Amino acid sequence: MRHLIIIGSGPAGYTAAIYAARANLEPLVIASSVEFGGELMKTTEVENFPGFPEGIMGPELMTRMQEQAERFGAEIVYDDVVSLELEGPVKRVTLGDGSVHEAHAVIYATGSAYRKLGIPDEERLSGYGVSWCATCDGAFFRQKKVAVIGGGDSALEEATFLTRFADVVYLIHRRDSFRASAAMQERAFADPKIQVIWNNEVAHIYGDEKVTGIGIVNTVDGTETTLDVQGMFVAIGADPRTHLVHGQLDLAPEGTIAVEGRSSKTSLPGVFAAGDVVDPTYKQAATAAGSGVVAALDAEHYLADIADAEKAELVATPR
Amino acid sequence: MSTKAVTDATFADEVLASDKPIMVDFWATWCGPCRAVSPILDKIAEEHADKISIVKLDVDDNPETAMKYGITSIPAMYVFQNGEVVKRVIGAKPKPALEADLAEFLA
Secondary structure: EEEEEEEEEOHHHHHHHHHHHHOOOOOOEEOOOOOOOHOOOOOOOOOOOOOOOOOEHHHHHHHHHHHHHHHHOEEEEEOOOOEEEOOOOEEEEOOOOOOOEEEEEEEEEEEEEOOOOOOOOOOEEEOEEEEOOOHHHHHHHHOOOEEEEEEOOOHHHHHHHHOOOOOOEEEEHHHOOOOHHHHHHHHHHOOEEEEEEEEEEEEEEOOOOOOOOEEEOOOOOOOEEEEEEOOOOHHHHHHHHHHOOOOOEOOOOOOEOOOOOOEEEEEOEEEOOOOOOOOOOOOOOOHHHHHHHHHHHHHHHHHHHHHHHHHHHHHHHHO | OOOOOOOOOOOHHHHOOOOOOEEEEEEEOOHHHHHHHHHHHHHHHHHHOOOEEEEEEEEEOOHHHHHOOOOOOOOOEEHHHHEEEEEEEOOOOHHHHHHOOOHHHOO
């Protein structure tokens, strides 16, 4: 049996792995089969992770974290968790290939999943003009018109990225101001290809085989407008990925996993949570990394305590 | 084993003329999810070599074919049979999910 299994391979998972590996806990990291490295694998330049004054590409940053964790003895498995048994002193993790892994402690750092608009035809046209990944799909919209939906950092980053290819980028936000950082906003406002449309929501997506346009509705006066676009990029945030632990771990009102105070301790002993899955507010690579440190240290203390308890029991019960 | 690459020039001979089902993985070097799904496709190709062939097409180097099939999202994995598209799978997915999508060809 292992000391520790870490589920997730974003900044939280890998940072927890670096700390746990350096503490000789020989962690097993379940990195996912196609989403290893987490959300940063889909970004381009990361300019706000400390230590990289020139910026660093998201995938490059994640590869470095992975190598750093491996250097100290973390073992990484590229598969997906299909089920978890977290109650009791032995935690069981079942993977997509059917293998079962056991450990005394688990760090859960699965991040979040992109939110959908939840409107008709979104699913049907997904991959045919509706996209959640500007870095993957932007190049197919050369000299075309596209819309980006959202008002946070990722929406503005995607809009700016898409100006490399598209002629016009409509940036559609349901409020009259952005949540995004000042640096991102300045860049977007200064870009002649980006047209900001405030106070509007997407109500319809048009197109039989592919997106040919969208219908937007003004949230203030209800007026409808049709925009001729060939692509629509959805960046309206993400929801914590908690489905594997429903019924096992307590959740916070925000939908994130509930943790005790500033710690990573969940409602079950020996189960710790870190990164975006516990954070409804900040959701940065650097805060996720810090949260991974907290989880690794909490897990280390927990494992030391149960080792002490076992020793004490051996002393107390002479053979 | 890594899957074979096809190009605009070889597409008709290698894909459209294939007598067994053949899946084309439309991908690009700058697409993270494409790189993630690539080893999974290699594995499926190896395990089901008698049922289906899998080839890859770099959309940057071969824009003609990518445009002809209206690719706007990658990875896009299209199965061709007798020169026609018979199945479209879009987006990187874990191996069991891809095998479920391809069940009719792997049976």
